[in-house]
Amino acid sequence: MSIKNLIKTLLDIEVSTEDMIALHENPHKYTNSEDDAEKLKDLFLLMDLASSQAVGKDASL
Incomplete structure (x- = not known):
């Protein structure tokens, strides 16, 4: 499944673009509205926070 399809399915x-970076x-450049760009920013923030918590968890092992 493509990045574009996953984002459409999850967030409508x-x-x-398929370029996640x-x-x-x-996100403003690749979406149709300010609202959609803000939703993507929130998604990326959540992903970054989850990633940093996972790294911190691994470091404590």
Whole structure:
């Protein structure tokens, strides 16, 4: 499944790129509205927080 399809399925947001790094760096450029860009920013923040917690958890082992 493509990045574009996953984002559409999960968030009902259409994006115009498959480049996850570019999308993370500039969601406004690849979405149709400010609201959609903000939703993506929130998603990326959640992913970053989850990743940092997982790293911290591994470091304590």
